[in-house]
Amino acid sequence: MPFAFSYAARSDVGMVRSENQDSGYAGPRLLAMADGMGGHAGGDIASSVVIGALADLDDEALGSAEASKALLQRITSANDELAEMVKSDPSLHGMGTTLIAILRSNNKLVLAHIGDSRAFLARDGQLTQITKDHSFVQSLVDEGRITADEAIGHPQRSLVTRVLTGQVDDEPDMTVREARMGDRYLIASDGLTDYVAGDTIADIVTAGEAPGPTADRLVDLALKAGAPDNVTIVIGDVVDLTKVDAPPTQPQIVGAASTRTKSTRAIPVTPAAKAAALTREATGGDDDEVTLAEEGPVGPGRWFRRAAVLAVILVVLGGGAYAAYDWSQGxxxxxxxxxxxxxxxxxxxxxxxxxxxxxxxxxxxxxxxxxxxxxxxxxxxxxxxxxxxxxxxxxxxxxxxxxxxxxxxxxxxxxxxxxxxxxxxxxxxxxxxxxxxxxxxxxxxxxxxxxxxx
Incomplete structure (x- = not known):
């Protein structure tokens, strides 16, 4: 039975941030999302480099064993590249990125995960988280020091313990899953999961809408909830090629990986070309750059809403910072x-x-x-x-x-x-x-x- 992904990717800068450090990719064989960190020290660069290193896997039909090796090899190579970039440019010290990637190989799916971004599986009307956060708060849950409910609003929930930073021991968790017809996979940055309730996410993801409208609704909900962080959604439905009309074949690239700062040019037409273009942009080695239309221009309504929510968020963040410090001193x-x-x-x-x-x-x-x-x-x-x-x-x-x-x-x-x-x-x-x-x-x-x- 010929499998494929019907997919969509969406990203928004959020209500407070001035730059998008997330990068997302959705294609017939590959779903990936990287949430960069490091602020102006290069979070957007880190996420772009990693997504760029994976992009051409979307064009390769690999066996299950080959897919696992190829995915890990690309991640390792991207991590090595981050190390070289930091070595040559000390101002990038401290940059890093989470990563979730799902590579399809026939009826098998290879999943790589590092950081606190999350992947979910929707099957038979139920949404289940299939990754485990690499975070300080998750370690507290694992040790029984706090409950899962207490972790949701914990003042230190943003501290991550494993990400790709260029260090030799930055290794992702790797698993292989069996693809089933009708399964839906959701990859989301914490801009969604930290601000929208799990039950609400589950209701939307299992409502039966196509990937594109579903991703749009999730981004909108995160913004309405006042998410200050970048929000990135990647959705892939496992479909039977013989039973769907013209599934998408053009990959969707969103967030930092889709942004160019100079002139314009067309999106590279092959995944390999996309990988090269993304790497050139991340390393600053391409003078002919382009801004790819992704979400369209931001209308005045959104700016007004952002300004209104910003005032509330600043108050909340102030209280949260005090609560975090107070907790630490105990x-x-x-x-x-x-x-x-x-x-x-x-x-x-x-x-x-x-x-x-x-x-x-x-x-x-x-x-x-x-x-x-x-x-x-x-x-x-x-x-x-x-x-x-x-x-x-x-x-x-x-x-x-x-x-x-x-x-x-x-x-x-x-x-x-x-x-x-x-x-x-x-x-x-x-x-x-x-x-x-x-x-x-x-x-x-x-x-x-x-x-x-x-």
Missing amino acids: QYFVGAHDGKVAIFQGVSQDLGPIALSHVEEPSDVLVSNLPDFYRAKVQASISKDTLEDAEALVEELRIEASKCAVSRATGGACSTDELTPTPGSTTSPSSTTTTPSTTTTSSTTTGTPSTTTR
């Missing part, structure tokens, strides 16, 4: 300060130039005296619920440092395997609680990933 963690163990009040992440923690209680315990395991944990930071718990942990670390110092003084070795943690110690390998930014899934290298407020 947290504690044990970390390293000037070579010694210290108790910090706050959280270990910073929001750009704003520090969210300070030393609450220093100690005389040298980090260098700790066994390797404990030293690594302290350097990464160990979160605690209360100040008393943190003080107890420091005392345990003091004992371990003393053991290690004695062992070294007598010519012995000092390693985790040779030292037995105090019974019930919260710093043993089986019970250590670390901050979400230092414990990731098995596919991610342990470390401190960049957390970016989006």
Whole structure:
């Protein structure tokens, strides 16, 4: 049975942002959406580079195994390109992008996902989220520290823990799904999911309208809800080519990837040409650029609505920022300060130039005296619920440092395997609680990933 996507892609800058950092692509074989971050440091560039690297996959008929390898290879290549761009232009430091891509191979769909953008499957009248956010708040949910309902309005819901930034360990989650006739796939940036209720999204997506009108309705709802962020929607319906009249064949490119700043020219007619054009634009290597019509000119009604909502949003954001800071100051963690163990009040992440923690209680315990395991944990930071718990942990670390110092003084070795943690110690390998930014899934290298407020 010949499968294909009937598709649509839409994007809007949102009610507050002055630039669109999202990029979207929808074609017969490929659906993709990238939500760039980094502001003027290059969020739009990052999303454009990644979408440009994937675009020509839409023109290749690959087997399932080939499709998985090809998709991961293109993502890795795009991530390497981001690294080279940052290396050659330090002003781009801090840029990155989320990515969700769905590549069709016969009746199989290869899905790649990194970041907090979301993909959904509509089947038999039900809408189900099929990706899991790589975010600080999701890690709190996974640890049972907050509920899914509490995560919706959490002040730090915009902190992401895994995105494409050019680092060698920026790897997406990869899955393969079976395509079924009648399935609908929705990819959305957080400009939709953060501001429109899940039940409302489900009602619209499963209402039976074609991809284009459905995407339009979702964007409109996000704007009516006052979404300050960019809003990008990509929809693909799995259809039988023998039972539909003239399914679309011309890919749709929206958002930052569709924007050119100089002169005009036609959209490249082949996916390979699109990929080259998008890459040239992102790297600034093409002097003959074009602005592609995507949503049409913005009418005066929208500008009036944006101005009205902006005043409300500024008030809400002010209150949200205070709530986020207030929440952070109720947290504690044990970390390293000037070579010694210290108790910090706050959280270990910073929001750009704003520090969210300070030393609450220093100690005389040298980090260098700790066994390797404990030293690594302290350097990464160990979160605690209360100040008393943190003080107890420091005392345990003091004992371990003393053991290690004695062992070294007598010519012995000092390693985790040779030292037995105090019974019930919260710093043993089986019970250590670390901050979400230092414990990731098995596919991610342990470390401190960049957390970016989006």
